[in-house]
Amino acid sequence: xxxxxxxxxxVPPGPGDQxxxxxxxxxxxxxxxxxxxxxxxxxxxxxRRGTDTYVISDPEAIRRVLVTxxxxxxxxxxxxxxxxLLGNGIMVxxxxxxxxxxxxxxxxxxxRHMVNFxxxxxxxxxxxxxxxxxxxxxxxxxxxTEDVSRMTLDIVLRALFSDDLEVLANRVGGNPFTxxxxxxxxxxRFAARFRALAHPIGELxxxxxxxxxxxxxxxxxxxxxxxxxxxxxxxxxxxxxxVMTLIVAGHETTASGLNWLWYLLSGHxxxxxxxxxxxxxxxGEPTPQQILELPYLGQVIDEALRLYPPGWLxxxxxxxxxxxxxxPVPAGTDVFISPYLVHRNPRCWERPEQFDPDRFRDxxxxxxxxxAYLPFVAGPRHCIGEAFALTEMRIHVARAALRFDLQLAxxxxxxxxxxxxxxxxxxxxxxPLPR
Ligand code: HEM
Numbered sequence: 001x002x003x004x005x006x007x008x009x010x011v012p013p014g015p016g017d018q019x020x021x022x023x024x025x026x027x028x029x030x031x032x033x034x035x036x037x038x039x040x041x042x043x044x045x046x047x048r049r050g051t052d053t054y055v056i057s058d059p060e061a062i063r064r065v066l067v068t069x070x071x072x073x074x075x076x077x078x079x080x081x082x083x084x085l086l087g088n089g090i091m092v093x094x095x096x097x098x099x100x101x102x103x104x105x106x107x108x109x110x111x112r113h114m115v116n117f118x119x120x121x122x123x124x125x126x127x128x129x130x131x132x133x134x135x136x137x138x139x140x141x142x143x144x145t146e147d148v149s150r151m152t153l154d155i156v157l158r159a160l161f162s163d164d165l166e167v168l169a170n171r172v173g174g175n176p177f178t179x180x181x182x183x184x185x186x187x188x189r190f191a192a193r194f195r196a197l198a199h200p201i202g203e204l205x206x207x208x209x210x211x212x213x214x215x216x217x218x219x220x221x222x223x224x225x226x227x228x229x230x231x232x233x234x235x236x237x238x239x240x241x242x243v244m245t246l247i248v249a250g251h252e253t254t255a256s257g258l259n260w261l262w263y264l265l266s267g268h269x270x271x272x273x274x275x276x277x278x279x280x281x282x283x284g285e286p287t288p289q290q291i292l293e294l295p296y297l298g299q300v301i302d303e304a305l306r307l308y309p310p311g312w313l314x315x316x317x318x319x320x321x322x323x324x325x326x327x328p329v330p331a332g333t334d335v336f337i338s339p340y341l342v343h344r345n346p347r348c349w350e351r352p353e354q355f356d357p358d359r360f361r362d363x364x365x366x367x368x369x370x371x372a373y374l375p376f377v378a379g380p381r382h383c384i385g386e387a388f389a390l391t392e393m394r395i396h397v398a399r400a401a402l403r404f405d406l407q408l409a410x411x412x413x414x415x416x417x418x419x420x421x422x423x424x425x426x427x428x429x430x431x432p433l434p435r
Pocket of ligand 1: 102246374381
């Protein structure tokens, strides 16, 4: 007699609750509660969508969804939250369109091109640190959340448009992108204001095509990219969607990551001391290249992204039936992966709640399952901007930590806010103490 595995006829355990993950402000807290109760596979029902959602936190099942059987999964419902902003850019698109666009964009984000962005990253940091210096001299605090958000926006805009940012600003009477840093709501009103920016971007593209100025920025690279099969450039509509995608995907995530990192450092003086020691051991003003090679700095950033991954929810939907961890996954099931939960999976991480950059020493990383750490996801749809983000974060943290010890002012209670990104609900008000 052939006996059927009991797990294969079962569904993952779950609370039996109706729960549209991502729709409510307490989604992450609730997911964490269920995770503590049910473990690496659990199931909730989403009544509005009429589907089951499996939340998976087991690295091997995650490997299957993201890599070995990735063709069986589309991006899922999470993407609806950003579709209205990003049109058909690569964050959203699927199939042949996604594949073609990704292939054309990929080379611009290669590690070896990061050197093109050093000067602009350095300039944006210089401006920010001069502001902090002036405030420190007056004994004032800084709104770190706002400042870092403005800086990461500026960095991605300069990377895309270089000096043409001024051309765009002149055309519409001021930097049209500040709406991104100034407004935190990501509702339909915001989407309408943001999509209106497609027009000036389209005009800039036309102007560049007519005058063919010499530029080495991202927009120039995207305009020069050719599809390897057809030899054709991207149509303007795609160019605009990709530019908008890079602005949104590249700015808020990096800002959230840095915001959490400064929060963690301010509460861990021993880690700060080791970071300062590594920086102070360099002779004179370090070059960006030297900064990128600092091991402890890299570990601190990796560890901050572990505890508070800005992309806290990855959604996928099964196209055909599959099986994960012994559970059948019927076609149409939503499969959600929360890097926040996976990064605190006690089977993969000792003392997961503790901020400990040493867990990112080379030897420790080699021993761990690669799919236990997913700040930039993995597989074909992994973050295209990973090298860009890490370059930007390392240079910023090094330059700021060389000059200041940043301490949280007063006894602010800081809570998490898990919306499109994982942010702090309250802005971090910090005191920059010159070193
Ligand atoms: C700390 C900073 C960042 C984090 C944590 C982050 C995280 C992520 C995650 C989790 C995804 C996958 C989303 C999904 O599969 O549903 C993603 C995709 C993406 N990211 Fe990032 N990101 C960061 C910075 C950036 C930057 C700087 C850029 C560009 C300048 C960028 C551009 C993109 C794009 C275009 C995609 C879509 C890729 C595709 O589907 O082919 N990201 N990112």
